Amino acid sequence: MTYIANGSPTGPQTQFSTFNTSGTLEYWTDPSLTQTATYTTPSVAINTSNSTLTAGTVQWAPGQASFHPGQNGEIAYYSFIAPITAVYALNASFGGLDFVGPTNTNVQILLDGVSLFLGNVGGFGAGPSFASNTLSMTAGDQLLFEVSFNVPNPRGSGPFYYDTTGISATLVTAVPEPSTWAMIILGFAGMGFMTYHRRAKPALMAA
Structure with a gap:
């Protein structure tokens, strides 16, 4: 599991240092970053069970993947590397957890x-x-699914603590014949990396 610290999707990658499991909720973090007393972010997580899991005020459906931005502007993301050159069908949805x-x-x-x-x-x-x-x-292309702060916040409400965001995605292509389909499901089995990178704070926040 890796993250990119310089804000460039093609920059050098550094491994997440910690994998945790709380029952069947699996999540990845980097405790070397500045954290709050309650939350370890940025992070990515997945509910690998067949039951709904609740931790604090966050709820994961069975098989639900999630990601959470860091308090210092880190962007959490999932990364998929195309294994073959092809035309893919992508469906992705996001939601608040x-x-x-x-x-x-x-x-x-x-x-x-x-x-x-x-x-x-x-x-x-x-x-x-x-x-x-x-x-x-093309084989080797990188597809990123990112989550970050909404700045400026149009509602003027809510700290980053509440920003656990769910993601569900499928990526499908014919391999090698139209009658033979390979499905790659974002989350537990399909994604190559669970990652984050650091992005400079917007000028609005730096004042």
Whole structure:
């Protein structure tokens, strides 16, 4: 598990130093970063059980993957590296997992650093989604699913504590014939890395 500390998707990667499991909730963090007394972020997590899990004010459905930005502007993300050159069908959806919240995050999908989608999660439950049946990828291309602070916050409410954001995605292509399908599911089995990188704080926050 890795993160990128210089804000560049192609920059040198550093491993997350800690893997934790609380029952069947698995999550990855880096305690060397500045943390709050209660939360260890940035982080990514997945509920590997067949039951809904609740930790504090966050709720994970069975198989639910999530990510949470860091308090110093770190961006948590999932990364997929295309195994073959092909046209893929991508379906991705995001939502707030904190039932007290409100969750208020920006979510983005990038292909080799080029933004394909940008949306906002603005509360508990279902949020924005993206779909494409004509996503051309070359073997080795990197697809990123990012979560970051929503700055400025249009509602003026909610600290970053509530920003645990759920993600669900499928990526499908015909391999090697149209009648034979390979499905790659974001989360427990399908993603190559669970990662974060540090992004400079917006000027609005630096004042």
